[in-house]
Amino acid sequence: MARIKGMSALRGELLRIYGRLNDHFGDLHWWPAEGPFEVMLGAILTQNTAWTNVEKAIKGLRERGLLSPEALEKIDETDLAEIIRPSGYFRVKARRIKAFLLFFRNGYAARVEAMAAEPADSLRERLLAVSGIGPETADSILLYACGKPVFVSDAYTQRILHRHHLIDRDAGVSEVRTLFMENLPHDVSLFNQFHALLVATGKTFCRKRPKCGECPLGILPHRIEAQ
DNA sequence: GACCAGGCACATC
DNA sequence: GATGTGCATGGT
Numbered sequence: 353m354a355r356i357k358g359m360s361a362l363r364g365e366l367l368r369i370y371g372r373l374n375d376h377f378g379d380l381h382w383w384p385a386e387g388p389f390e391v392m393l394g395a396i397l398t399q400n401t402a403w404t405n406v407e408k409a410i411k412g413l414r415e416r417g418l419l420s421p422e423a424l425e426k427i428d429e430t431d432l433a434e435i436i437r438p439s440g441y442f443r444v445k446a447r448r449i450k451a452f453l454l455f456f457r458n459g460y461a462a463r464v465e466a467m468a469a470e471p472a473d474s475l476r477e478r479l480l481a482v483s484g485i486g487p488e489t490a491d492s493i494l495l496y497a498c499g500k501p502v503f504v505s506d507a508y509t510q511r512i513l514h515r516h517h518l519i520d521r522d523a524g525v526s527e528v529r530t531l532f533m534e535n536l537p538h539d540v541s542l543f544n545q546f547h548a549l550l551v552a553t554g555k556t557f558c559r560k561r562p563k564c565g566e567c568p569l570g571i572l573p574h575r576i577e578a579q
Numbered sequence: 580g581a582c583c584a585g586g587c588a589c590a591t592c
Numbered sequence: 593g594a595t596g597t598g599c600a601t602g603g604t
Contacts, residue, residue: 506586
């Protein structure tokens, strides 16, 4: 299990990190989308992809009036792929969007409210059963589209905690998720902002090839490859 | 020109 | 069940 080195007060430590990042970045107001359906599309489009490229794909969809389940259900998968091309992996993502639309229609009559009415645990299980929806995409949909208090753990979260010696080297993304879920109050606003802050931190200070400058966490600001 | 980005499915060992 | 690979564009 992932653990914080030599600490038992995980909750306090996590909240301290949250406070530092929050002071530095301010309120980030995630998710950057028009409505919950657009959030769900964005969650698929942004898989392993920079958000700037996702914006281009969404813009293309908006210009063609395709930002609704009904419109997307009608369009051919190959045509859809061409429109979302700027987001990368466009054939795969077109297939994934189609798979999600089927799930959304069959399970919830393509209504976000119907989906959000389902308990988080069972909804998560059902989302994970959709081809193309893995843990991070499912959690993003749960939190940012359905308003469920789940923590979205990702490669940035894992990298940041590891770089700061807060978790073991072998702690996976899923274990880090459990760590946050078990040690923080299940608060939608807290989880929303916390994930946004960690992504902002990761983008700016904690990339794969380290160039940590003035990391707002202030922990080991320049020694990030130790351990 | 290499590296990176808000992953996931699938094959293989 | 761990690890490797394909998927693909656009910015740095």
